[in-house]
Amino acid sequence: MLENGWFREENESWNGxxxxxxxxxxxxxxxxxxxxxxxFRSTNYGNVLVLDGVIQATERDEFAYQEMICHLPxxxxxxxxxxxxxxxxxxGCLREVVKHAGVETIEMVEIDQTVVDLAKRFLPNMACAxxxxxxxxxxxxxxxxxxxxxxxxxxxxxxxxxxxxxxxxLFEESYFQLLSDALAPGGIxxxxxxxxxxxKLDILKSLQERCKNVFPTVNYATVCVPTYTSGxxxxxxxxxxxxxxxxxxxxxxxxxxxxxxxxxxxHRASFVLPTFAKKYINN
Ligand code: SAM
Numbered sequence: 001m002l003e004n005g006w007f008r009e010e011n012e013s014w015n016g017x018x019x020x021x022x023x024x025x026x027x028x029x030x031x032x033x034x035x036x037x038x039x040f041r042s043t044n045y046g047n048v049l050v051l052d053g054v055i056q057a058t059e060r061d062e063f064a065y066q067e068m069i070c071h072l073p074x075x076x077x078x079x080x081x082x083x084x085x086x087x088x089x090x091x092g093c094l095r096e097v098v099k100h101a102g103v104e105t106i107e108m109v110e111i112d113q114t115v116v117d118l119a120k121r122f123l124p125n126m127a128c129a130x131x132x133x134x135x136x137x138x139x140x141x142x143x144x145x146x147x148x149x150x151x152x153x154x155x156x157x158x159x160x161x162x163x164x165x166x167x168x169x170l171f172e173e174s175y176f177q178l179l180s181d182a183l184a185p186g187g188i189x190x191x192x193x194x195x196x197x198x199x200k201l202d203i204l205k206s207l208q209e210r211c212k213n214v215f216p217t218v219n220y221a222t223v224c225v226p227t228y229t230s231g232x233x234x235x236x237x238x239x240x241x242x243x244x245x246x247x248x249x250x251x252x253x254x255x256x257x258x259x260x261x262x263x264x265x266x267h268r269a270s271f272v273l274p275t276f277a278k279k280y281i282n283n
Contacts, residue, residue: 001053002026007040009055013162014199014229019055021045021227027122032114034166039122045227047122049090051115052165057090058227062126066092066159067262068223068270069235073155073188074100075249075267076237080154081105084182086142086170087192088159089115091127097157098129099256107153109138109145111166143169146178154184158191171207176214180240188246189238193220197277198230205281207236216242220281221270223261247271 001008002023010018022043030037038050046059057065070093074080081104085093089110097106110116116137119127129135138145142160156179163171171194179189195204204220211218215238222234237246248268249255255263273281 070096094129152184
């Protein structure tokens, strides 16, 4: 995937197309117990984290995804106090969650300590909240953690890699049931939906159906991120209570000042799908 000074992201899931980034310098190449890891400095997207050949984050555009997967559920919930992040080893979600002063405890369960260590070293603007006193990091498998969990959370953010390797079971219905069981009344889950509207609508539709088998309220939200395949990624936002309105901030909520992508308009607009996608997913 590294050739002639370029990184090329090839994967069966998006067969026949690939994104390439020019490489200034390879910073780290290794293999952990769970995945292949590559970190490189790119010519115009800053440092880039790649797991199992798939781009996870670039310093230039990561804020769009991190803000949306965190602030959509945190702003829709009237008063979130206990938050769980599953995955998220780069630290970007923690950085966003700590911006909510009313959140009292933030637990994160990440399977791979190496990702956390590398993020602290090479992605310091993302990995800046691990030392926050409200944060507790568990190094464990997210599925196992939730299967043994007794706690209840107001918001759970499932910031996982794609459904291959260690994250595969984090896209199964049994995992969604564990998420639902771990939610307090009025609780909201936001999960990385892996697919976008351009590539595999059938997979997106089936993911939404599996979510609907568990949660009474399920909405798909989109975010523009140039370095994710096709430039768009989505999140399933699910609520335990059928009355929860996920598509707008709750009344009297204060938007964190230092956001760069999220605003009230984009919160509402992120749930609006182009006609072809809306028809396919909802039929
Ligand atoms: N935004 C990213 C994306 O989709 O491209 C996801 C970023 S974050 C780096 C994904 C994290 O999920 C990784 O650090 C990976 O180690 C973690 N992960 C994968 N499977 C996991 C599991 N079963 N339990 C907990 N964490 C997991």
